[in-house]
Amino acid sequence: MAQALRPNTAGSLFATDGKPHPVQRALMATTLVLGVVAFVTAMFDSLHLLSSWAGLVGIVAGAYGQWISETTRERFFLILGLGASSVGFGLGMANGGLFGGLW
Numbered sequence: 775m776a777q778a779l780r781p782n783t784a785g786s787l788f789a790t791d792g793k794p795h796p797v798q799r800a801l802m803a804t805t806l807v808l809g810v811v812a813f814v815t816a817m818f819d820s821l822h823l824l825s826s827w828a829g830l831v832g833i834v835a836g837a838y839g840q841w842i843s844e845t846t847r848e849r850f851f852l853i854l855g856l857g858a859s860s861v862g863f864g865l866g867m868a869n870g871g872l873f874g875g876l877w
Contacts, residue, residue, distance in 0.1 A: 790845050798848045801839035805855030808832030812862025822869035829863025830872070832856070 812829035815821040836856035843849050866872075 790847055793844075795844055795848065798839060798843050798845075801835055801842075802848050802851045802855070805832050805836040805839055805852055805859065807855075808835065809855035809858030809862065812866065813858040814862075816862040816865035816869075819869045822866045822871065822874060824866075825862045825869070826866030826872050829859045829861075829866055832859030833863060 808828045809832045812825050812832055815825040815828065818825075832855060836852050836859060839852045840849065840856070843852060
């Protein structure tokens with residue numbers, strides 16, 4: 775009868791193990807925020823510095839987060855942030871790069 779007391783989270787996309795993961799959550803949030811910033815600022819040519827740097831830092835944070843992630847929820851949101859960071863980084867590099875226009 776012990777099975778009746780446990781929730782069935784094995785089939786859920788956002789399954790968790792019930793333990794706190796503060797480092798993984800911080801990396802997940804950082805990657806998502808940087809991904810959104812990189813993606814949105816990539817739409818403007820004059821913001822290529824912000825877009826490329828936010829994308830680069832988001833890619834590094836997301837890659838490390840993937841390496842230490844423990845649940846499907848963390849991996850799912852890290853992949854969303856990594857994708858947005860990568861697009862923002864690529865468009866930022868195409869519009870001027872990391873140091874374009876500074877020298």
